[in-house]
Amino acid sequence: MTAAGPAAPGTTSPVIDRIEKFVRDIPGWTPVDQLMSLFLLAWSGRGVQGDIVEIGSWCGRSACVLGLAASMDGGTHVHCIDPFPARDDWYRNDDGSWSLKVQAGAESVVAYDQQTVWAEPFERDILPVYERFAGTLEAFRHSVASAGLEATVTPFRGSIGGFLAAPAGRSVRSRLAFIDGDHGYEAVCRDIREVERILVPGGWICFDDAFTTSAGVDRAITECIIESPAYEQAQQLTRKLFVARRRG
Numbered sequence: 001m002t003a004a005g006p007a008a009p010g011t012t013s014p015v016i017d018r019i020e021k022f023v024r025d026i027p028g029w030t031p032v033d034q035l036m037s038l039f040l041l042a043w044s045g046r047g048v049q050g051d052i053v054e055i056g057s058w059c060g061r062s063a064c065v066l067g068l069a070a071s072m073d074g075g076t077h078v079h080c081i082d083p084f085p086a087r088d089d090w091y092r093n094d095d096g097s098w099s100l101k102v103q104a105g106a107e108s109v110v111a112y113d114q115q116t117v118w119a120e121p122f123e124r125d126i127l128p129v130y131e132r133f134a135g136t137l138e139a140f141r142h143s144v145a146s147a148g149l150e151a152t153v154t155p156f157r158g159s160i161g162g163f164l165a166a167p168a169g170r171s172v173r174s175r176l177a178f179i180d181g182d183h184g185y186e187a188v189c190r191d192i193r194e195v196e197r198i199l200v201p202g203g204w205i206c207f208d209d210a211f212t213t214s215a216g217v218d219r220a221i222t223e224c225i226i227e228s229p230a231y232e233q234a235q236q237l238t239r240k241l242f243v244a245r246r247r248g
């Protein structure tokens with residue numbers, strides 16, 4: 001498969017078909033209709049200068065869709081930030097649920113300590129990935145290479161704070177940030193604060209699992225975004241909330 005550039009007349013395949021093909025074999029949770037809305041946001045915001053930043057990439061399902069949109073405008077890069085946990089980075093809590101701790105270079109990333117992962121989804125959705133791949137970074141790289149998007153989409157192992165302090169992230173400005181990492185209240189507030197350092201006026205934030213199943217995500221969005229005068233045009237579409245940073 002090759003990178004998605006502008007299609008020649010008569011060879012255009014519907015974007016939704018391309019998305020379906022891209023993500024067919026990529027483990028993850030985001031259904032195709034929601035990936036389509038993410039694609040549309042990324043693609044229609046191409047007039048705003050800046051890169052796309054994803055917090056929480058797992059095996060690359062949403063990253064490949066963001067990469068598809070970015071590759072169509074020629075200049076946008078997609079930075080995918082995730083601790084990319086290996087199997088041994090997960091530890092079992094006393095109540096049987098799971099959390100993770102990843103040492104990524106000098107940075108230690110702890111996740112799912114407030115809102116832990118219950119045993120059933122851990123065994124059903126997470127463990128099988130480690131049977132197919134050595135780790136989630138390997139799974140992510142495989143997904144991006146299969147989509148032909150290596151020049152557009154790059155992973156960073158760590159947190160957004162670690163990324164912005166690293167050479168790869170120091171000069172990045174973002175026109176779209178997709179926040180789908182740790183869903184605990186403090187973690188989402190921290191991700192928003194870091195994103196605000198690089199989000200350009202007129203740029204968008206998209207939250208996954210907004211106002212559906214995750215109390216921490218809802219509270220963080222309400223306090224940091226909905227109640228802030230810095231944002232406008234908040235729109236809920238299925239499980240995603242899209243919101244723009246005011247220009248003035």
Ligand SMILES: C[S@@+](CC[C@H](N)C(=O)[O-])C[C@H]1O[C@@H](n2cnc3c(N)ncnc32)[C@H](O)[C@@H]1O
Nearest residue numbers: 028030056057058061062081082111180181182
């Ligand atoms: C729901 S999955 C992301 C799914 C992905 N967006 C997709 O559509 O396929 C959540 C991801 O967040 C990552 N994560 C957890 N804590 C994080 C943090 N502090 N920063 C970035 N990613 C984090 C996990 O390792 C996991 O890969």
